Amino acid sequence: MKRIVKLNLLFLCIYLLGSCSSSSDSIESLENGERDESHEIDETPVTENITKELLENVFNEFKIMEIIKSDKNINPVSSYSSQSLANRSSEIDCQHEITNTIDNKNYDFDISRDYRTNPLTQLEIQQIINAPIVSRTESSIKYFMSDKTPSTDCDTEELEGPVPNHDDRDGLLRPTFYDYSSIFDYNGEHHYSNEFYIERSEITTLSGQNQENSRLITKGILEKREDREHQVHIRTEAKHSHIENLSLTGFMRSQQGYRFYFMDGSTKYFKYSFTIIDELSSNPTYGNTEIDMVNRYVVQFYINCADGAGRVDGSFRVPFLFDITTDYEEIIETLEENDNGTPYEKTVPLYVKTGNTNRNIGNVTFILNEEEIWVVDVTESPLLISNSELDYIIENFN
DSSP states (O other): OOSOHHHHHHHHHHHTTOEEEEOOSOOHHHHTOSOOGGGSOOOSOEESOOOHHHHHHHHTTOOHHHHHHHGGGTOHHHHHHHSOGGGOSSGGGOOSEEEEEEEEEOOOOOTTSOTTTSOOOHHHHHHHHTOOEEEEEEEEEEEEETTSOBOOHHHHHSOOSOOOEEEEEOTTOOEETSBOSSTTOOEEEEEEEEEEEEEEEEEEEETTOOSEEEEEEEEEEEEEEEEEEEETTTEEEEEEEEEEEEEEEEEEEOTTSOEEEEOTTOEEEEEEEEEEESTTSSSOEEEEEEEEEEEEEEEEEEEEEEOTTSSSSSEEEEEEEEEEEEEHHHHHHHHHHOTTOOOEEEEEEEEEOOSSSOEEEEEEEEEESSSEEEEEEESOSSOOOOHHHHHHHHHHHO
16 A cells, blocks of 8 residues: 555545535636736836845745645545435436535645544644635536547546446356456456546635636546456455546746746646455455655746846846656655655756756755745856847747
């Protein structure tokens, strides 16, 4: 079993916070893709010198764990198991698009705490339930078949493949639909995979504000698998999996107004699986739950700069780019194994976009322990922009 108990409990804790209600209004701003951000007012601070310290301050407003918390809005595990066709009152309940409104509450989650041995107390649970609402998220998910023809959530909730028939047995009393290599084979197998295409959108707005704080758009393949092994006269073991491999676009906005845009190449991978032993018996056993997330963020952001040399009137935006992949099984295992308090760290290059070839100006290190911290190491502080680089930046990003 993968050592990802803390993250599993993180999801469980987060699910307590969502107050979800179905919404009949479509999210029109999501239908047309991303807006032209150049027409939005840029209220980020203007600086004459882009220093290591300034870059560090900007990076420390890019919160990876906030992106993980936003996954409670999609709640694929809950929708996969709790809304099966058996619970549908009629076929009219099946929908091509499902929209929800979720109120997000202000709470602290200690990623270093082992919630197996130190679970939430009743007081802590009440504090979470009664925590103030800090933002609202409007989410939308659309369902398609693998060829992108419109489908419904019903189609994605029940596998249509053949199910082993334990009431129809061969001469050796083996259930049909299993794959046996010969008449002497007592170990049968049955594998089924069904793929669907989904489009999911999430817009979050802070309480008391009209401006979007984040817009996350994911599109791609959702796969549902069943892998069974059958041992004649002994037992059946079945592994059920829900796997999402999605592209990511959109942005997140920091408290100071900096926008972190997710560029081409950004992806979100999510897998939830569990095993059932003797699933057709009167007393099946559930276990080996796994949650796996591997996310790649190709992020572009801008810093407003006033040219001290007088080459440009007013201010201009300088674009920066970094590319980081986070494997949350690796993160959790690192935090569990490092009893001496050594945090999880990952270092990636930092670029300034100045032409066909981005210029590497140093590295950034993501550090996660009880908090998440970014450390910047640059070759120039303050950053020097040449005349040719300035011309390219003005022409393409301002």
